[in-house]
Amino acid sequence: MTVTLLLEPLPADARDEDLASTFRQVPADAPALRVGELSTQRGDGVFETIAVTDGHAQETGPHLDRLRNSAVICELPEPNLRQWRAAIDRVVGLLPAEGEFALKLVLSRGVEHGPAPTAWLHASPAADFSTPRAQGVSVVTLDRGYAHDAAAKAPWLLLGAKTLSYATNMAALREAHRRGADDTIFVSSDGFVMEGPTSSVILRHGDLYSTPAPSGAILHGTTQMSLFDHLAETGRRTEYRDIRVEELSTADAIWLVSSVRLAVGVTELDGAAFPYDAEETRAFNEYLLTPRE
Ligand code: PLP
Numbered sequence: 001m002t003v004t005l006l007l008e009p010l011p012a013d014a015r016d017e018d019l020a021s022t023f024r025q026v027p028a029d030a031p032a033l034r035v036g037e038l039s040t041q042r043g044d045g046v047f048e049t050i051a052v053t054d055g056h057a058q059e060t061g062p063h064l065d066r067l068r069n070s071a072v073i074c075e076l077p078e079p080n081l082r083q084w085r086a087a088i089d090r091v092v093g094l095l096p097a098e099g100e101f102a103l104k105l106v107l108s109r110g111v112e113h114g115p116a117p118t119a120w121l122h123a124s125p126a127a128d129f130s131t132p133r134a135q136g137v138s139v140v141t142l143d144r145g146y147a148h149d150a151a152a153k154a155p156w157l158l159l160g161a162k163t164l165s166y167a168t169n170m171a172a173l174r175e176a177h178r179r180g181a182d183d184t185i186f187v188s189s190d191g192f193v194m195e196g197p198t199s200s201v202i203l204r205h206g207d208l209y210s211t212p213a214p215s216g217a218i219l220h221g222t223t224q225m226s227l228f229d230h231l232a233e234t235g236r237r238t239e240y241r242d243i244r245v246e247e248l249s250t251a252d253a254i255w256l257v258s259s260v261r262l263a264v265g266v267t268e269l270d271g272a273a274f275p276y277d278a279e280e281t282r283a284f285n286e287y288l289l290t291p292r293e
Pocket of ligand 1: 049195196197198200219220221223224257258259260
């Protein structure tokens, strides 16, 4: 079961009341994009992946805020968030009321020399992540190839924007698999913990939960933010800071968190067994599966 909507992006400040006429559903197997699309030719566009859980789109507000932020970094026209919300509602209304789905929002620079950006939404069933959620993942650290303050020095790298150019992230995952691991944690060239290729990293030392400060070189994860709010509300201490790579091995638990896979605990780090907190991981995922705004 998939749902695809093509969207004609409105200017951010448009007050068009007939939002529904700006998107249309297309069949999954029908051609929908032009060959000149810069998203496909150059990865020149931004995206979000939202979890739809039992008929509820999770964290829509934070995802749309990040879509807008990514568009600003990439100097794309700012998305009209009312329009995207209406399109998300339409997709969710067409999905079954039960089950987990991944809803991708894409805003591309459009067709080469074309007048306007192109945009679409595509929902498909989420992969079955019950095993990594319950049993954890093995992880290797990999060098990201730039310093943790690279975003300020080289804004043209577009770090901090969720661009469509994920080829290097996927290459890092293949390298992790070659090294016998399930996933990877990127480390900056100056020795700081960054993020996974598709996830944020959370460490627990004693009763303190920490995550790398969103300095612009990593994405600020919506799942990590939501989990930190939940931890704070339930009396736990959380902090953002620069985390040295050596601190990974002194943590008493590490999680990779992301919108669709949710929280997975690290069971092995760079080939050595790592303490895995099955009970807390289960509690995290129980929270992450509840409807969240
Ligand atoms: N960092 C990167 C590079 C990602 O691709 C993702 C998600 O795909 C995340 C972090 C986690 O973000 P979120 O929790 O919003 O899914």
